[in-house]
Structures are given as C-alpha cells and as structure tokens.
Amino acid sequence: MFSKTCEYAIRAIIFIALQSKEGKNVSIRDIAKGIDSPEHFIAKILQEMSRKGFVNSIKGPNGGFYMDKKTLKITIADIVSHFDGEKVFTACAIGLKQCSEAKPCPLHEQYKPIRKHINDMLRGAQIGNISEQLDIELAYLKLK
Template identity: 50%
Template sequence: MFSRTCEHAIRAVIYVSCQSAKGKRCGIAEISVAVDAPESFTAKILQDLVKKGLMGSAKGPKGGFYLTQEMSECSMADVVRAIDGEHLFEGCALGLRQCSEKRPCPLHHEFKKIRSEIRTMLEHSRLGAFSDNLTNKIAFLKR
C-alpha cells in the first residue's frame, strides 16, 4: 500500500513523536535502530520531512530530530503526501493510468471505497497520538 520509503517515514515520525512527547530529541542512529531501517536511508527521509515542515531538527550536543506541539497535530496523511504524493488517495488498484469512473478497471469501484476509508483514517490520525500506545507497549515499530 505505502512505498517502502513511506513506511520508513511513518515509523520514524511516530518514533520521534513518542520521544518528543518525553521531551527528548533523537539522532539518526537511534531512530534507525528503533524503526529497523538503514541509517543513510533514514537520514534522507528525515531531511525531506524537515524540509516539508513535518519534523524539526537541531544541530549540536543537544540536537536531534523532534516534533513540536504544532507538528504533532499534523495528520499521518500529511506524511504520506509528503513522501508518496496523492497516489494512495487517487491511484488505481491495478496501477492503470487510464482508470476512471468512465473507464474503470475491474477493481475500481471496490477500491474507491477502500481508498476513501484509508484517506479518512490517515486524515484523522495525528502524529502525536501514537505515543501512549508505544510507551505502554500496545503497539510496536520494529518487525
């Protein structure tokens, strides 16, 4: 459903959000280990999210990646759009370019409903909302 890059971005944002809720900033190495992703790959993803305003970063001994309260209010859909664009919300289930209401693929009508439900879920999922589940070990980020 999500690209590999987007999966890593979501996991990294959730992890950083959890640490930010505790007043901590995280370095690349820590985030990479926590979300089970290569360090260089994680660094590129996080730099992109910082550029797009979904995450903050600071250099120096007390530096690292973090989410402000305002950033924590962004939706998971914002992260998906920042990394994968609108494809998840508008694309064809079979990857066809010409799929539309007038010329639907075999899965078009059912997938349209699923896409809508996914969009709604992601739009309503705030980045800062996952901290408690991770802290209480109700949810996990590693495979």
C-alpha cells in the first residue's frame, strides 16, 4: 500500500520513538540495523524527516535522532502524506483519474468506506501512542 521509502520512514520513526522513551539518541547505523534497512537509504529518509520536523537530531559523539513530546504527536498520516502524497486518502480503487461521486468507477461505492476507514485510522495513529502500545505489549512490532 505504501512505497518502500514510506514503510522505512514509518518503521524508523517508531524505532526512534521507542528509543527516545528510554532517553536514548539513536544513530543511523542503529536505526538501519534495528529496522533491517540499508543504511544509506535510511540516512536519506532520516535527513528528510529531520528537515520536516518529524524527528529531532543532535550532532556529535553522543548525538543521534530522538523524539520529544511535540514530535511524538506526529501521525502515520503525516508521514504517509509527506512521502507518498495524498493518493492513499483520495485515490480511485482501480486507479482511474476521473473517478468521482458524479462519475464513479465500478467499485467507488464499496471502496469509499474503506478509504475513509484508512484515512481515519492513519490520522488517528500518533507515533507516541503506537510506542506506548508496544511498551505495554498491546501491539507487537518485530524489530531486529
């Protein structure tokens, strides 16, 4: 459903959030290893997420990436919108450019509630809440 870049961005931000709760700054190398990502690829993604304000970074020997109260409020939808655009929230089920209420595709009415559910779910999924669910084992995410 998401691009590989977006998937890595989501996994990386969750990994960083988990480490931040323990008061740790995490390096690109540790993130890449922790989410099973190529290091050079995740470095570009993290640079973009830092520039966008999704994560914070500190340079130096004890530096790395971390999240604070503000960044923990970022939602999965924020990340998806940034890396993959709004298409997941608005696209036609079969990829037509002109699908609309006035001129619906054959799956329009069946797909409309699914698209709304995905939209609501991703917009309500704050990174801080996801990391809390992982901490108390209400959810599971296999990280290396």
